[in-house]
Structures are given as structure tokens and as C-alpha cells.
Amino acid sequence: MQKVSVEQDYTMYNEEDHNTWLVMCKRQNKLKEATVCKAYLKGFHDLKLDITRIVRIDETSKLLESITGWTLTPVNGLIPTRDFFYMLINQVYPITISIRKPWEIDFSEQPDIFHDVCGHLPLLTNPDFVKFLNAYSIVALKYAGNDRAIEALGQLYWFTYEMGIIVEDGDFKAYGGAIITSEGESLNLQNNDVPKYPFDLGKIFRTPYNPFKLQKEYFYINSFNQLFNSLDTIEATLAEYLQSFEISKINITEKVSI
Numbered sequence: 032m033q034k035v036s037v038e039q040d041y042t043m044y045n046e047e048d049h050n051t052w053l054v055m056c057k058r059q060n061k062l063k064e065a066t067v068c069k070a071y072l073k074g075f076h077d078l079k080l081d082i083t084r085i086v087r088i089d090e091t092s093k094l095l096e097s098i099t100g101w102t103l104t105p106v107n108g109l110i111p112t113r114d115f116f117y118m119l120i121n122q123v124y125p126i127t128i129s130i131r132k133p134w135e136i137d138f139s140e141q142p143d144i145f146h147d148v149c150g151h152l153p154l155l156t157n158p159d160f161v162k163f164l165n166a167y168s169i170v171a172l173k174y175a176g177n178d179r180a181i182e183a184l185g186q187l188y189w190f191t192y193e194m195g196i197i198v199e200d201g202d203f204k205a206y207g208g209a210i211i212t213s214e215g216e217s218l219n220l221q222n223n224d225v226p227k228y229p230f231d232l233g234k235i236f237r238t239p240y241n242p243f244k245l246q247k248e249y250f251y252i253n254s255f256n257q258l259f260n261s262l263d264t265i266e267a268t269l270a271e272y273l274q275s276f277e278i279s280k281i282n283i284t285e286k287v288s289i
């Protein structure tokens with residue numbers, strides 16, 4: 032594995048950067064009590080995340096390690112997929128060091144430290160969620176050479192890790208990082224016109240998504256334990272999906288040849 036970790040030189044951030052962090056955290060704070068799951072809120076508190084200054088990754092990493100044994104490593108944005116999964120298997124989570132510019136507060140195409148920390152990090156304090164992430168990564172790496180399988184597994188990643196919702200006290204709450212850091216997605220949780228389906232691996236494998244638009248559907252779980260336990264059948268469900276794809280390909284070929 033090539034070296035993808037870098038140093039977080041804290042002097043790289045100027046006051047404008049810290050202010051961007053503060054503005055986004057304050058905006059998120061307004062929404063999050065009502066829209067974000069309890070495990071996230073607890074994790075945010077336990078990690079002592081400071082909304083006024085950009086986090087120091089090494090300090091937060093020590094705290095996280097004392098809770099679930101996971102550690103953080105600073106990186107320069109997106110890293111190769113295989114490296115990412117190797118890290119997750121080894122209970123290391125990459126955090127992008129850069130922060131978006133003030134004009135990107137509403138939307139940034141690239142991950143930044145705000146998305147990685149305020150979107151994903153608090154959930155890494157939840158033992159069941161990190162068990163899921165770890166086990167998922169092992170499967171994802173195993174199928175790394177199979178494009179069709181990786182696409183399906185990417186959809187699972189999207190509808191859980193980024194766009195996952197959980198039922199708490201009868202309400203839909205977000206645990207997916209892309210909902211937690213997006214006002215539009217958060218508002219979708221209360222919108223009854225946007226369907227929310229029970230978590231179903233087979234259905235998720237057949238559901239494509241557009242990362243650049245508000246989502247048209249979501250999948251909900253009832254507990255993080257349910258998410259982890261779903262992996263018991265992941266390879267069987269994936270095999271079934273891949274087989275059905277092959278069968279439909281044969282049918283299309285037959286129709287063409289007629």
C-alpha cells in the first residue's frame with residue numbers, strides 16, 4: 032500500500048478557515064438535535080468536538096482510540112478505494128485535512144475536514160457501527176476486482192454510511208454522513224413524499240443513486256446491530272444479485288439474436 036497519510040500542519044488554517052468551520056457547525060447544530068441519531072450526538076459529545084476551531088486530528092484520534100480502539104490518520108482528500116478499505120479493516124479512519132472555501136459552504140463536491148469529522152467521525156464511537164464498517168470493508172476488498180459486485184456494494188455503502196437512517200422513538204433520524212452534513216437531505220427525513228424503505232440488501236443492490244442530487248429514497252434500520260447482522264447474508268445476497276444480472280444479460284442477448 033502506498034503511503035497516503037500526511038501531516039496535519041495546524042498553521043495551514045487561517046482565521047477565514049476557522050470561521051468557515053464555525054459557520055457550518057453552527058448551521059448543523061440548529062438542525063441536528065431534531066434530525067440526527069442519538070449515537071451520533073453521544074459520539075460528538077464524547078469526542079469533545081469543538082465547533083469554534085477546526086479539530087486537531089491527533090488529539091481527537093487519542094480520544095477515539097480510548098473509546099472504540101479506532102484511530103484517525105490525516106489525508107489529502109480522496110484516497111484509492113483499496114487503501115481506504117485496508118485502513119477500515121485495520122480500524123484506521125482517514126480524515127481530509129483541507130477545509131472548503133467560504134463560497135462552498137452550501138455544497139462542496141470534494142470531501143473536506145468538516146464532512147469527515149462532522150459527518151462521519153462521531154459514529155465511529157459506536158461499537159456496533161464500527162463492527163459493520165469493518166466487516167463490510169473485508170467483503171468489499173474481497174470483491175475488488177468484480178465491477179458489478181463493487182457497484183452493488185457501493186450502493187450499500189451509499190445507503191448506509193452516507194444516506195443511512197435509523198428509527199428512534201418512532202421518528203426517522205440520520206446516521207449517514209451525507210445527510211448529517213446537508214440541510215436539504217435532513218429536511219427530506221420529515222418529507223412524507225420521499226419514500227423510506229426497510230433495510231433490504233437485495234433491494235439496495237438494485238437501487239442506483241445520484242450523488243449530486245437530493246435523494247429520491249432512503250433505507251432505514253431499527254438498530255446498528257441489525258446493520259451488522261445483515262452482513263451474515265451479504266455474500267449470498269450478492270451472489271443472487273450477480274446471478275440475476277447474468278440471467279437478464281442472457282435474456283437480452285437472446286432477444287437481440289431473435
Ligand SMILES: [Fe+2]
Nearest residue numbers: 150193208209
Ligand atoms: Fe462521506
